[in-house]
Amino acid sequence: MKVGDVIKVDYMSSEGNHWNWVGMLTGIYGHKLEFMIDGKFDVWRMSDLELIRESGGLTVLESP
Numbered sequence: 001m002k003v004g005d006v007i008k009v010d011y012m013s014s015e016g017n018h019w020n021w022v023g024m025l026t027g028i029y030g031h032k033l034e035f036m037i038d039g040k041f042d043v044w045r046m047s048d049l050e051l052i053r054e055s056g057g058l059t060v061l062e063s064p
Helices: 046-054
Strands: 006-012 018-029 032-037 040-045 058-061
Touching: 006 046, 018 040, 032 046, 040 046, 046 058
Parallel strands: none
Antiparallel strands: 006 018, 006 058, 018 032, 032 040
C-alpha cells in the first residue's frame, strides 16, 4: 500500500464488530496508516489491516 491508494474494508470480527468503509491512504507513520474516510481522518495499525486482508475483507485499488 502507498499514499494515494484507495482501500475498501468489509470485515466482521469474531467478536461481531463490523467495519465497512472506503478510504484513501493519506499517510504512513511506521506501523500506522492514516486514511481519509467520509471526510475525516482515521488511523489503523498495519497489523489489523493484514488480519483483515488474510480473511479476504480488504481490497486495494492502487493509485497510478
